[in-house]
Amino acid sequence: MQRDDSALTPPSSISPAPRRQWWPRVSAAFLPVLILGFSASFGLARADSDDKAITGKATVIKQGVIEVKDQKFRLFGISNPGGGQSCHRGAKPWNCGEAARTALRQHVEGHKVRCVPEEKNDRVARCTMGDVDLSALLVREGWARADRDESGKKYVEEEKEAKKARRGIWADDDNPEEVRRQQQRNY
Secondary structure, eight states, X not given: OOOOGGGGSOGGGSOOOOOOOHHHHHHHHHHHHHHHHHHHHHHHHHHHHHHHOXXXXXXXXXXXXXXXXXXXXXXXXXXXXXXXXEEEETTEEEEHHHHHXXXXXXXXXTSEEEEEEXXXXXXXXXXXXXXXXXXXXXXXXXXXXXXXXXXXXXXXXXHHHHHHHTOGGXXXXXXXXXXXXXXXXXO
């Protein structure tokens, strides 16, 4: 009779069968499904914003407000000087509110603009002219301030740049927000 030595081998010396890992097979099988799912959801989000987008020639109503296809939008994330707001250079006052309106008009009048209304307030929109964010442009040129309450930290760097270069409203001797507050108290 022949003896089976394998039955006498201690269990620690028996090498276990390699474990079959199910995760690589499952993930490889579902990876295309996951990719398609994410792509579709991002595509739907893009399509949703495209559905809401208003594109057409822009007309400036007042500083920071434009009209596109009979819809008026306030530009998202910025605060502009008031229409009759006076600023000072040296001892000379100048209408910085009208200058802000003129600057916006020079950029957008007659040009194609794309505005996507905000979900919370459809009278406020993120508007672009090509790849140019109009709010960022106005802040960078010094014709608007970053509205931190509405946009958080967006446009803050552009505002710092404009202040440092003393562009637009930041060329004044006075702080434009203080001038605006004083004018409101005087009315």
